[in-house]
Amino acid sequence: xxxxxxxxxxxxxxxxxxxxxxxxxxxxxxxxxxxxxxxxxxxxxxxxxxxxxxxxxxxxxxxxxxxxxxxxxxxxxxxxxxxxxxxxxxxxxxxxxxxxxxxxxxxxxxxxxxxxxxxxxxxxxxxxxxxxxxxxxxxxxxxxxxxxxxxxxxxxxxxxxxxxxxxxxxxxxxxxxxxxxxxxxxxxxxxxxxxxxxxxxxxxxxxxxxxxxxxxxxxxxxxxxxxxxxxxxxxxxxxxxxxxxxxxxxxxxxxxxxxxxxxxxxxxxxxxxxxxxxxxxxxxxxxxxxxxxxxxxxxxxxxxxxxxxxxxxxxxxxxxxxxxxxxxxxxxxxxxxxxxxxxxxxxxxxxxxxxxxxxxxxxxxxxxxxxxxxxxxxxxxxxxxxxxxxxxxxxxxxxxxxxxxxxxxxxxxxxxxxxxxxxxxxxxxxxxxxxxxxxxxxxxxxxxxxxxxxxxxxxxxxxxxxxxxxxxxxxxxxxxxxxxxxxxxxxxxxxxxxxxxxxxxxxxxxxxxxxxxxxxxxxxxxxxxxxxxxxxxxxxxxxxxxxxxxxxxxxxxxxxxxxxxxxxxxxxxxxxxxxxxxxxxxxxxxxxxxxxxxxxxxxxxxxxxxxxxxxxxxxxxxxxxxxxxxxxxxxxxxxxxxxxxxxxxxxxxxxxxxxxxxxxxxxxxxxxxxxxxxxxxxxxxxxxxxxxxxxxxxxxxxxxxxxxxxxxxxxxxxxxxxxxxxxxxxxxxxxxxxxxxxxxxxxxxxxxxxxxxxxxxxxxxxxxxxxxxxxxxxxxxxxxxxxxxxxx
Numbered sequence: 001x002x003x004x005x006x007x008x009x010x011x012x013x014x015x016x017x018x019x020x021x022x023x024x025x026x027x028x029x030x031x032x033x034x035x036x037x038x039x040x041x042x043x044x045x046x047x048x049x050x051x052x053x054x055x056x057x058x059x060x061x062x063x064x065x066x067x068x069x070x071x072x073x074x075x076x077x078x079x080x081x082x083x084x085x086x087x088x089x090x091x092x093x094x095x096x097x098x099x100x101x102x103x104x105x106x107x108x109x110x111x112x113x114x115x116x117x118x119x120x121x122x123x124x125x126x127x128x129x130x131x132x133x134x135x136x137x138x139x140x141x142x143x144x145x146x147x148x149x150x151x152x153x154x155x156x157x158x159x160x161x162x163x164x165x166x167x168x169x170x171x172x173x174x175x176x177x178x179x180x181x182x183x184x185x186x187x188x189x190x191x192x193x194x195x196x197x198x199x200x201x202x203x204x205x206x207x208x209x210x211x212x213x214x215x216x217x218x219x220x221x222x223x224x225x226x227x228x229x230x231x232x233x234x235x236x237x238x239x240x241x242x243x244x245x246x247x248x249x250x251x252x253x254x255x256x257x258x259x260x261x262x263x264x265x266x267x268x269x270x271x272x273x274x275x276x277x278x279x280x281x282x283x284x285x286x287x288x289x290x291x292x293x294x295x296x297x298x299x300x301x302x303x304x305x306x307x308x309x310x311x312x313x314x315x316x317x318x319x320x321x322x323x324x325x326x327x328x329x330x331x332x333x334x335x336x337x338x339x340x341x342x343x344x345x346x347x348x349x350x351x352x353x354x355x356x357x358x359x360x361x362x363x364x365x366x367x368x369x370x371x372x373x374x375x376x377x378x379x380x381x382x383x384x385x386x387x388x389x390x391x392x393x394x395x396x397x398x399x400x401x402x403x404x405x406x407x408x409x410x411x412x413x414x415x416x417x418x419x420x421x422x423x424x425x426x427x428x429x430x431x432x433x434x435x436x437x438x439x440x441x442x443x444x445x446x447x448x449x450x451x452x453x454x455x456x457x458x459x460x461x462x463x464x465x466x467x468x469x470x471x472x473x474x475x476x477x478x479x480x481x482x483x484x485x486x487x488x489x490x491x492x493x494x495x496x497x498x499x500x501x502x503x504x505x506x507x508x509x510x511x512x513x514x515x516x517x518x519x520x521x522x523x524x525x526x527x528x529x530x531x532x533x534x535x536x537x538x539x540x541x542x543x544x545x546x547x548x549x550x551x552x553x554x555x556x557x558x559x560x561x562x563x564x565x566x567x568x569x570x571x572x573x574x575x576x577x578x579x580x581x582x583x584x585x586x587x588x589x590x591x592x593x594x595x596x597x598x599x600x601x602x603x604x605x606x607x608x609x610x611x612x613x614x615x616x617x618x619x620x621x622x623x624x625x626x627x628x629x630x631x632x633x634x635x636x637x638x639x640x641x642x643x644x645x646x647x648x649x650x651x652x653x654x655x656x657x658x659x660x661x662x663x664x665x666x667x668x669x670x671x672x673x674x675x676x677x678x679x680x681x682x683x684x685x686x687x688x689x690x691x692x693x694x695x696x697x698x699x700x701x702x703x704x705x706x707x708x709x710x711x712x713x714x715x716x717x718x719x720x721x722x723x724x725x726x727x728x729x730x731x732x733x734x735x736x737x738x739x740x741x742x743x744x745x746x747x748x749x750x751x752x753x754x755x756x757x758x759x760x761x762x763x764x765x766x767x768x769x770x771x772x773x774x775x776x777x778x779x780x781x782x783x784x785x786x787x788x789x790x791x792x
Contacts, residue, residue: 001586007132009589010532010572014128017570018121021558032066033115035108046095046265048083049103053090053113067101068110074101081265086242087210089704093242097265099273123509127536130512134539137584139606141172141543147195153226157187164188164610168520168545169195171608175526175578176547179631180756181617184547185219188612189522192545193220197229197498201519205501206537208529208555211714213503214244216524220499221248235497237490238506253490264482271475278468283402290396294422297392300385301418307378307385314371316340317350321368341365349374389415504533511539518542526577528713530555534577550578550601551630552753553713554746561744571596578602619643621786622755622762629740629779630752644761647787648672649768652727659732660687665723665765666697672721672763673702681719684709684754686737690725709737709750712757720758724780727767740779751779763790 001009036052057063065074074080079098085091096103147169149162157165161183167174169192178184196203205220207213217236224234231250240252320337338357345352349370356365397410409424494500494516502510504523510516520543523534527550537544557574559566567574575596581604586592595603611633615623622645623637652664669683683706685691694706726738740748755762764784774781 001583001588001592003133003135006135006535006583007128009583009592010132010535011125011128013532013570013572014121014125016566017557017559017573018118018125020566020570021121022118033113035111035113037108038103038106038111040104041093048093048095051092051094051111051113052108053092055113056087056090057085057092057113057115063113063115066112066114067106068112069106073114074098082239084242084245085210085239089242091242095265097269097272099269100276120505120508123505123512124533124536127508127512131536131539135535136538136541137606138541139172141541143169143543145169145195145199145201147191148198149191151194151198151227152187152191152223155187155190155223157183157191158614160610160613161187161191164612165191167608167610168192168543172543173581173607174543174545175602175604175607175609176545176612177549177609178547178612179549179551179615179626179635181615182612183616184612185216185524186223189216189524189547190220190223192520192522193499194224194227194229196520197224197233200498202498202517203500203520203522204507204516204518204540204542205499205522205524206504206507207501207524208504208533209525209714210238210241210503212525212528213238213501214241215714217244217248217251217501221251233497234499235493235501237494237500237502237510253493264478264485268475268478268482271471271478275468275471275475278471279402283400283405286399287405290399291422291426293392293396294418297389297415297418300389301415304382304385307382311375311378314344314375317344317366317371318368318375320362321366337362347374386415504529504536508533508536511536516540520545522547523577524548525714527551528553528555529577530557530573531575531577531579531583532572534580535583538580546578546580548578549756550576552749552756553710554749556710568593576602581605581607614638617759618755621645625779625782625786626752626755629782630748643758645783645787646761646763646790647768647784648763648765648790650727650765652733652767654728654731654733654767654770657728657732658693659689660725660736661689661693662723662725662727662733663693665690665725666693668765669694669721669723670697672765673698673705676719679719680717680759681705681721682707682712682715682717682757683721683723684712684757685723685725686750687725690723694723709753713753716757716759718760720754720762722754722762722764722766724764724766724771727770735778738778738780741777748779755783762787 034054036054037050039050039052041048041050065080066072067074079096079101081095081097082092083095084093086093147165149157149165164176165188167176168188176184176188178188193203193205205213205216207216213236217234221231221234224231231248234251235253236244236248236251237253240248245252317340320340338354341350341352341357344350349367351365351367353365356362393413393415397406397413400406400410409421413421491514500516500518507516518540521537521540522545523529523537524547526534526546526548528548534546554576555574557570559570559573561567561574571593579596579602581602582592582595585605586595611631613634614636616638618626618637619639619642620637622643623635627633627635648668650662650664650668652662673681673683683694683702685694685706686709688708691706691708695703698706724738726733726735728734735742735747737745737747737750739745740751762783764780764787766780766784768784768789771778771781771784775785776782
């Protein structure tokens with residue numbers, strides 16, 4: 001396909017997928033995930049906290065945090081710095097940079113991780129918009145390196161592995177199909193990489209996930225260390241897992257500048273605290289000024305009350321003339337009226353005369369126009385006082401510069417709530433003064449060794465008019481310097497390193513605006529990577545080797561296969577990277593889609609494929625089963641022993657079936673796991689409902705050991721317990737993901753993935769009567785047939 005059409009296809013599919021995911025995203029682009037626990041790491045320097053996450057984080061630049069106690073948000077590199085990440089156990093190790101965050105007081109129930117779920121798709125759309133015109137497919141690249149096939153120490157390649165290494169160095173594009181234990185990483189990939197390193201040539205390694213990437217690096221670094229090749233020649237870009245960082249910190253992205261960064265972070269921390277301290281002191285002073293204005297408001301309040309009382313005092317005189325009494329009322333109350341008017345006889349509006357009052361000639365006694373004028377004068381005075389109060393309130397609101405305190409106290413400040421607000425201000429002043437006192441002592445201790453003149457001047461109480469601008473300019477400079485140091489360090493290390501390793505998503509993000517020039521690209525776990533992402537590797541005119549096992553899990557897509565229309569508009573997300581040739585060699589979208597939907601395995605014309613035949617992972621029994629049902633190319637075991645295969649009959653009752661879950665299997669597994677205390681084990685199942693049921697019955701202690709098969713990709717355990725669930729051809733537990741004949745649901749890939757996670761022992765828990773009848777057609781049935789039955 002022409003590059004212009006290829007760009008159009010990829011952009012259309014990326015944009016459609018973006019809109020689809022956005023539409024069905026529960027939180028409209030955002031996922032708010034709970035935190036299980038927050039723990040302080042004793043003796044850590046700098047001070048670190050361990051955050052146990054409920055879900056994995058996929059991109060740290062687009063991740064931030066919410067504190068429900070204060071309704072505040074914290075941001076990476078500004079408030080909280082991520083130091084390490086253990087993706088496998090979902091443990092995040094962070095340093096708190098913002099001195100106002102009292103992390104010890106935050107409960108995990110009130111702390112959330114917020115992630116933009118659409119960032120990967122956004123990055124890919126931007127990548128294709130800027131870089132798709134650079135895509136190239138050239139199968140005529142020249143090679144000037146003849147590999148040393150005996151370069152590894154303590155490892156001798158078999159003939160099949162030699163063929164794979166030779167293929168890498170003879171072809172522009174190659175695919176090494178390597179089932180578990182066949183030496184794909186530790187033999188073939190390591191040999192190729194070390195040949196490039198010793199020839200001073202540059203290579204790139206990409207993988208679909210962090211776990212997969214580090215599994216590759218663990219295998220490669222084991223071989224490079226034996227040959228005493230410096231680890232500094234290898235660069236792992238991205239946030240490392242704790243295990244990887246502990247063992248290979250010098251390989252990680254920021255290790256070379258860790259001390260410099262730590263020094264800058266300390267300076268930034270101190271300066272931020274000084275600015276906060278000065279702000280706190282200024283706010284306290286402002287509040288004290290405001291209290292002075294409040295005293296004027298209180299005076300005015302008394303004046304208004306006095307004027308209102310005076311108005312009320314005159315009102316009866318108006319009533320006498322505007323509400324005349326009937327004759328008999330007047331005669332009965334003339335004494336009372338005389339007394340009422342006599343109270344005001346000194347008022348210049350009153351002409352007190354008892355005879356006139358008795359004759360009911362009140363208009364001659366009380367000058368109503370004069371009284372009204374007097375009332376108007378009092379209203380005018382009240383109006384002026386109110387205006388003055390309004391101006392004072394407006395001034396108070398202007399004086400306070402803290403948005404937080406403004407919202408707390410001054411936003412709804414009126415004359416009516418003056419007393420309440422005055423009390424709040426007094427409390428706030430007390431709090432701020434106490435905070436400033438403590439903060440000042442703390443900061444003085446921190447700056448004792450730095451002797452920074454600027455900071456010491458800022459702390460000096462005599463420098464009240466000290467220019468805050470200087471402080472903020474220095475803080476901005478330090479932050480820019482830190483960011484630039486990280487950025488330049490990564491670029492420089494990319495330039496200087498001979499092996500660069502990153503996830504495909506990190507590669508896409510990095511190469512939106514940058515180039516990585518290498519001699520060879522190695523894409524591992526290619527079967528689990530989508531074509532639309534893998535195609536970005538063809539931006540560089542380099543040889544590319546794909547490694548993996550396309551008979552394991554395919555790429556994960558949010559769009560279900562039964563949504564035919566949407567699936568066709570986004571199939572590049574579901575299509576394995578190993579179909580890359582199709583995109584370049586076919587002429588239309590229809591041909592590409594047909595090739596994808598009608599071929600379970602990729603067909604190559606220009607790409608060399610080598611299948612690794614011999615496994616050191618599986619015994620003879622399991623290798624024979626997998627060759628019959630999965631690989632079918634002569635896959636065999638290099639071992640003289642059998643794999644430990646065990647089976648426990650669940651005796652599940654089909655008539656009492658619960659949809660996609662089996663209580664019978666859960667009860668068996670609950671007893672079974674007691675035998676694996678302290679050992680490497682996992683419980684895998686095809687369905688989320690069974691995961692939920694297992695967790696309910698086994699408890700939080702085993703949460704990390706229970707997962708769906710899809711979640712297990714890239715990890716391995718000594719012992720794998722497989723909860724099959726399905727036990728019928730119809731009903732609530734009819735075969736679905738477990739059906740290895742139905743290609744639409746990739747059941748064969750799924751069950752093969754279960755087997756491939758196993759290092760020593762596989763234990764299958766399922767309904768024997770149902771599965772044993774299908775031993776000749778279904779992989780699960782054949783595995784059970786060849787397993788040793790254990791009585792529960």
